[in-house]
Amino acid sequence: FVANGAVLVEPGWRYYYPYHESEDRILPDLKAGQVLGIEKFETESKTTKPPGRYGQARLIKVMEDLGLGTKSTRHEIIQKLYDRAYVHGTPIQPTKTAYSVVDTLEKYAKMVVVPDMTSKLEGDMSDIADGKITEDTVITESKEMLDSIFDDLVTNKEKIAEGLRDGLYTDTVVGPCPECGADMVVRPSRFGMFIGCTNYPDCKFALSIPSSKYGMVIVTDKVCEEHNLHRLMIAIAGKRPIDVGCPYCNHLKWEEAEKAGNDPVVGPCPECGSDLVAKMSRSGGRFIKCTSPDESCKFTLPLPPPRYGELVITETTCETHKGLHHVRIAREGARPWEIGCPYCSFIELQKNKENSKGKGKGGKTSKKTGAKNKKATARGRKKGDLTDIAGIGDAIAKQLQSAGIKTQADLAAADAEELSGKLTKVSTKRITGWQSIVQPQTSA
Ligand SMILES: [Zn+2]
Ligand SMILES: [Zn+2]
Ligand SMILES: [Zn+2]
Ligand SMILES: [Zn+2]
Structure with a gap:
């Protein structure tokens, strides 16, 4: 048995800061070997908690320890898992599909799922780079490895398909x-x-x-x-x-909104003058729609979906789009989301999209509005683009992107020497130069 006690001997800083009172825990005066009586006892049943899920940083560390991927590819590998819906959320949570892929392959093609093969190959790569082994040795070795894996995969084709189907279904x-x-x-x-x-x-x-x-x-x-x-x-x-x-x-x-049938009017349609109303979509979205007879006018505007909060149509109207009311989303426990004129906000949104994409890819409505509203102010390039850095033009940005460097943050985190090897005619020194611009100087 262990018991802890504490007694304040000298007030120290507590003398000047009395708001945090110390608690003395005085132990009874006991001697070694003394026999004590039992006053009361309880039995409690508790279960141990499973270890917490990994966040991305932790997973990257584990990959590093296992020799999986390189500094510049680990992020990409994890992103791929997200993009292909093998994992979701933070901390990372695998989907049923992920479980079934791993379970099935573990059973029928074990080599693919253990980290040994990948880390062996990664190791071989650096050994080739260091001139320790020849390419031919590695290629022969890899061929043998792949042959045995394919044997497993082909033999168990049916069983693997079945295992994956089950996992995909439950997902x-x-x-x-x-x-x-x-x-x-x-x-x-x-x-x-x-x-x-x-x-x-x-x-x-x-x-x-x-x-x-x-x-x-x-x-x-x-x-x-x-x-x-x-x-x-x-x-x-x-x-x-x-x-x-x-x-x-x-x-x-x-269904409820549809039954109630009293869609709030936002103002006159800029295209035809009929009323514009806010509607819910069947799939849980919300938008503004023209109520022209026989739906002859197809004018619509997007709105944040109802899960963000209730739509409020304010008294204020737009200067540019006469009669169109400003709107806001009332959010529970948060400041309201002021959208303003829904048409102006849509035009702004399209502008930003076009700027960030370089080329407009919007639908029919956006093209029309784009031509009509040249006055709307275009925002500058988004901060954080690679091309914001002096010395990086579109051509180099493209090269960087294909090397997995998509943002300034990626660039800052990259290994300059390794990156230089992936680019044509870009020295390590030049990369570290860019990195010094991207990385804010730490101040004392
Ligand atoms: Zn049914
Ligand atoms: Zn209309
Ligand atoms: Zn429900
Ligand atoms: Zn407007």
């Missing part, structure tokens, strides 16, 4: 169908992904998934308590994922 199950109770699964359609009932065609219940065209739909392990359906996320390559929430909750909100 698409959203939960019980609200109409018939069968599994609802994520499925592709001509218009992107949707959620269909596995009891189709007997049950035709289906739910749409907003923004599914922008990325991969991930069925998270968070469940809507009301509907027992898994919440969804859209993973977008290189961007923050979109939290879609419970697809049935979205659907019910839309």
